[in-house]
Amino acid sequence: DGGITQSPKYLFRKEGQNVTLSCEQNLNHDAMYWYRQDPGQGLRLIYYSQIVNDFQKGDIAEGYSVSREKKESFPLTVTSAQKNPTAFYLCASSISAGGRGQETQYFGPGTRLLVL
């Protein structure tokens, strides 16, 4: 089955610790995205990548880092600089980025990050 997988489902972070959230897709999509969702709020864009070895900051990139070494993978690291990391993190992909605006995004099941 084609789709997006995120792991782990729940992640606990200790203060001062960096943690990495995994996102893998087998849809052969060029573009991948990371969003953050706080309770009762909509999604906010952290980073996105239009192609391998390239990525751009979204609206709330501070305290986060990403890499895109393979087309299938787009891991997100939550660094110790992110002072309020508790949230629901969602990864998404689309066939391409931008275009004329009609591309559909496919989302993974999410990772819930909690601070100990």
Place this chain on the structure above:
Amino acid sequence: DAKTTQPNSMESNEEEPVHLPCNHSTISGTDYIHWYRQLPSQGPEYVIHGLTSNVNNRMASLAIAEDRKSSTLILHRATLRDAAVYYCILRAHRTALIFGKGTTLSVSS
């Protein structure tokens, strides 16, 4: 970015049609209208999108006003599984979706 306005919440009964409105008075000619929904503790899923003409798919219908300043997502027969947050999003030459708070739809049996 052009903004959308949706009611915070709506209620429906099972087996009845549901009309979810969205206002987007500042929409540009190249903005596509997308609808996604998010079930509790899950990632959003695509529902439907359109540009100018009304659209139908297996999940829903999208009715777009002639002036494109508003649209309505229509669920023809609501089920309990349709209870979710529904997001109306405008998208042009952007690489990512911009989510508002959406409309929380409750469905009663």
